[in-house]
Amino acid sequence: MTGSILDTFFEECEELLEAMDAGLAAIEEGDQDPETVNAVFRAVHSIKGGAGAFGLDDLVAFAHNFETVFDDVRSNKLELDEKLIQLLFRASDHLSDLVTCARDGGEADQAHHDVLIAALGEYIDGEEEELVFEPMGVGATFDPTPLAEVQEARYDIRFHPLKEMFDTGNEPYFLFQALSDLGALSVRLDDSELPGFEAMEDGESYLSWELTLVTSESRSAIEAVFEFVEGLCELSISSEGEEEDDADALAALNAAFGLAPAEEENALALPLEPPTPETDETPAPAPAPVEAEAAADMEPDAEPEKAAEKTAEAKKETAKSSGPKPTLRVELDRVDRLINAVGELIINHSMLAQQIANLDVTDTRDVETELEGFKNLARDIQEGVMAIRAQPVKPLFQRMARIVREASAATGKTAKLITIGETTEVDKTVIERLADPLTHILRNAVDHGIEKPDVRAAAGKGKVGEIRLTAAHRSGSVCIEVKDDGAGLNRKKIRQIAIDKGLIPENAELNDGEIDNLLFLPGFSTATEISNLSGRGVGMDVVKNAVGALGGRVNISSTPGEGSVFSIILPLTLAVMDGMVVSVAGHTMVVPITAIVETMRGNDDMINNLGADGTLLSIRGSFVPICDVASSLGLRSSSHSEPAGVYLLVETENGDRCALAVDDIHDQRQVVIKSLDGVCGNVPGVSAATILGDGKIAMILDPESIVTASSSAAVFDTERRMNNAIAS
Template identity: 50%
Template sequence: MSTANDIRQTFFQECDELLEALDDGLNEIDDGISDDTFSIDTINAVFRAVHSIKGGAAAFGLDALVHFAHQFETVLDAMRAGDLRPNEESMKVCHRAADHLNDLVAAGRENRTLPGDSGGDLAARLASLVSATSPSADAGESEPTFDFVPLGVAVSPITIETGPTTFDIRFKPARALYASGNDSALLLRELGELGAVSVEAETGRLPEFDLLDPAEAYIAWELTLTTDESERAVREVFEFVEGMCELDISVASRAEANGAQTVPIQLAPQAPTQAETGSTRGGGNNGAPREKTSDSDGPKATVRVNLDLVDRLINMVGELVINQAVLTQCVKDAGLLDRGDLSTSLAEFRNLARDIQESVMAIRAQSVKPLFQRMARIVREAAELSGKETEFVTEGETTEVDKTIIERLVDPLTHMIRNAVDHGLETPEDRIAAGKPATGRVTLSAAHRSGRVLIEVSDDGAGINRPKVFQIAVDKGLIPPDVQLKESEIDNLLFLPGFSTASQVSNLSGRGVGMDVVRSAIQKLGGRVSIQSQRGKGTTMSISLPLTLAVLDGMVVDVAGQTMVVPITAIVETLRPKPGDIHPLGADNLVVSVRNKLVPVIDLGVVFGHRTAPAAISDMVVLLVESDNHTSWALAVDQIFDQRQVVIKGLESNYGHVPGVAAATILGDGNIALIIDPEETAHRSGAVIDPGDLALLDEV
């Protein structure tokens, strides 16, 4: 049986899903404001998400969360009733309310409370939205409360207040209702929020205590509800338990005072039901129709698994891959590879290990959508602090990345987003003077490219002021004043510790801590970050990351007697160049002609110090690799051993970052091989040649 902590944890996990649905719904409403195309179903879905969070929070005594959700819910209820028309101003308040709701959920999860004045001004703004449409509305009105009456005790009908329409309701739960985690008490409490309710419990089916089955549903309920709401609203209370109860709702005559004895009832807080928390059966699903729960056409079954168990499984799969490589090497050394049956079995073992690895990695893969939604809040806060009008656009939200990578991307992306708003975008006045729209645009995108994940933060601002960046670096003593730097080298000055272009310290920037932290964090993930900027048109910052931190396909090569691994996803092709295809460029550089295109050549043996002078390129094998921004290099190696799947072993925790080296791996013979980062290796070698020089040589 689940413990209270397990149920609480499940509630907060479902809150994450509901908050995601809430953010999606608000964005959909935003998109439809200008042309009045937003759907009432979307508003209903947003309302249900907030309502479900509120209901679950009440079960755990999270009063601050319940009260704020109730205020937020009142505004959304006015929207779905047509009393409040969504506009830019009201949606800004709703987005801020969603952010604060997120904070309250996080505080509840961590058993802490927010500062006493937190959310006070926001609650007042929510109340003002409702009061503007209905002078009698009160966003902070109290909710009905009840005193608990033990099961088996006859309950006299109660009347809380009168209303214009009265419904007679008979509600008889089935065993399946409780088995699925629902609770009649919470459903009755939700009815109490609609208006005046009278409740009678039918306890005639209760057996003797010794014969009581805790999982059985013995009690039925006769209710009289007087409310301003429609019958549809009343039925919505029970929509998540459809098929798990007997329900009869009929419209009675207008209610009249009957002098019945008033008995206050409090329904004891219980675990959140799936109706309250928006489970996979329906709630908080962007207004989609509720899916059936039968085995034939129901939603796919899911199970929550401790992440530590998944990590352990991934490590075991890594060891399985290493074991497969060791076994293959042993068979090869014994000269038994010519045996057909043995060779076939080894191939099947290798394929099985790969299939298991891919399946396990799919368990950890998650879309970047929740991460992007968090960044939307950062944009709103940064825009408000800087006084800039900002539009936030996301692309590729469904791109899947390893969960560990997503979690460790939050801080780097936060820095980049804030820099894009604070440093990248101009003020509305400056944008208008430059012939741009007053509202700036920040775009966050993600995509799979060449076996890696490429995440970009772009703005349509003024671009990097390179003379100013150069001068600041000189004034701070970061570079000598007489040094000659290319544009790309000036851009990279932004990554130096202590560098900042802000003229004064603010809540957003100016302390010289930011982009160096970004680069360090990305390098620890085996990735890299780069900048591209065009003066007057904007800046794009790119993060390139491995799809996973566990296993990759690599080309095992010989470099001056050392075994190294080049990621196969970066290799476009392999070739043996002829002497006539190789050309000198300057005093130290060589380029190779590949289909009338000149590509810089890098001797890996020289770059990593395994030989002092370059070998004859015509006697070597060249690996043509391409970077994320489509820049090409030719990596020269002595020979190619094999192409195989290798297990990634990070160096950061035990050794530190090595320029040009992404990680290490254990080979089948037990030796350790370094996995190189082709792009960083090219920068380390100094082979990053200006494209203009290559174009000039092409013309010659």
């Protein structure tokens, strides 16, 4: 049992650590908002609280030091300078290490631990204040129900419906009726705003009510009554003889949320400030309305009360819209089972469609309409299920910030990571399996890409190297890019190393792109001296394999003196994709729609020979090389004359175009991807398989590798060598 609670704690820790990192990053960017500082403080405090409850002493002790320093920052006793921020970052990294150690067992780096404690200690002044530390039950943290009052209380409610409320068909009478169920209710109509008959506007709302309710129910019960008209009315609920209780409740809440009592003033003042976007990140959604109303209660004056009321409303709304949405933790297995079932459903659909097409019935229109509906539903379900697995890349990117920090510290370079597109959602598996390749690329970028500060200065660049980590959706795939502004790839050196290591013959003619791709050959490492960072004997081939296993690919482009770009292109989903069903030399195959730019039926006029065996297709005045899929897959001898069949114009990742010659196009449909991993190893030109409506298996082609395989024999050899190396 403890195990499962502990698991929950570590899961929450991960979220809290993320929140902490996000907060620190915002502070580093110059965010002055006290709420950001509070958010970080709360995260650290919550970790400490949880760790205390589980007796994780190391974690508690370190978190306490960390928190103490942060508390001084919060109370403006400490100035946040560059040095302190860097220390806080290191402390946050270490805290995350400690959490990992506590979870997986193992020891954190004790020396590092001591150094950080000492460094933090420098900032802690002698009279260390005793922080209120309350081990809290994990999970119960966000539950305000224990505040429910048992004794009767009198609530004064002022209710002014806006005209929108009447537009939505709400009726005050029913609200009052619901209120009277809670206790003794008296209603007074306030018609003071009612203009003269002539001035009255149609549909405008002029009436207000003042209600007095004596009830033993809690305030939240009253709020629940107005739940459906929230935002459609001006509402204030105040109670008499309750202030004290409220204050207590507030204190309890604050304690629960890790706010020290000293914080209370702050918290009360909060609602009067305009809500800032940063509050989005705070894990404190629930108390906001309560605090806000407490503030309203304490305003004796009528006018400010109205103002407070409005902020209360606004605050309530922000809390509602921006607070963490309620979530459900589900075992990944269950989702995966669902995904498999949906895959079968889609296959089943195409089988049905096939059966109906085979039926000897003349009028199948009705059935086909229904079948179309079935297809759409299946697609909806599939998208819904995939959305469950989709997660923003933000946590991954935040972890990368740490990699860059550590890498820069280890190499004596200064580099800063700029992340763009953090909200891009990617399949959970992809995120997990991207961590290693990204780490590798980023370490390489710092180690090999970014120059030392003095070299940078000499080259007229800023001292701080910039690495941009971008995630974006691009037509059905996810593109993750690491761009550094370093020296760029040293192609001469790369070529020489490849020759030295016997990866390419000495007289090999390689263009820039091919040289860049040598980096991905197994056992290739450019570090002349083995640095403890990236030159660990694992080369970029690890990156290529990891990304390849996810059905994606890696590209490099580099400009000497300006930097390099590594882009990882991944399919959006791992289970289903849209494909074009084609036939190639009698075999049915599927080409991913995303790769196809255009399809066309060719005739002899459009085909031009180039040299002995090169053929080009002329498309509106431009010439594109033709690649016969059948011969490239070895299904037909290449001496076979080009059939005047159908051409699929595809664009490779580096922008080259190529016309894939196939015999015919049959259909365009969703196909379920069945991995060939473990079935038959790596098949050149084929990325996976799928099951068609007739139960037959069709290969899903990988246009990229077909094009590269046919366009250049040299590259093909390289590819093949790589594949062989991967295989062994």
